[in-house]
Amino acid sequence: MLRRLADQFEISSSTHVAAHGIERDADWFLLKLQEEMGELTQAWNRLTGRGRAKGRSPEDMQQDLADETADVLGHLMLFARHNDLDLAAAIERKWLFRPAQTSKS
Template identity: 45%
Template sequence: MDLASLSDRLERISAGYAVREGFTRDDDWFVLKLVEELGELTQVQLARTGRGKDRGRDAEEVERRLTEEVADVLGHVLLLARRHGVDVEAAMDAKWLQWERLYPPGPDAPALP
């Protein structure tokens, strides 16, 4: 799955959801929704580390929620980027991947293909 096709699929889902639920996705909505999802991810992480409420969830449920919230945050980052015409792959190349030459991988870094 590449980021562009994933972004297209997420956009169709998000736009359809907005129509069905009767709200407008303006520029502010995209960033506010991302903040909401990041807050939910933060709650789950704090529950994982014993610094927040687990809300009666066992460890397996907390881990499942972590996975779901990571997906929500990534999805809303991609939707926000799409909204503003950001090429995420090019932005990552320019912002992050330029540092590969300067910083050698750490001991736990995955091997590259």
């Protein structure tokens, strides 16, 4: 399941970077993850009253938080895929459960 999800993020990302002429070197994956964490933090600060709302409604700010969380997840998956990390095995080691597998139907 995680590998399939990472592959889906890779397809979307590679299409995006190709369309915009972006080169993804080894550092790009970590730097983009850090950038997205900053954007998630900014969305959280806005939602919790620690940052300027910039005219965004509470519903908009909640959606921004979800969108930025999705970006962090995507870039984390891209980072793991690029570095050939077995996240399922790491989750089992560190979190003591096995991620659910999808059936092949």
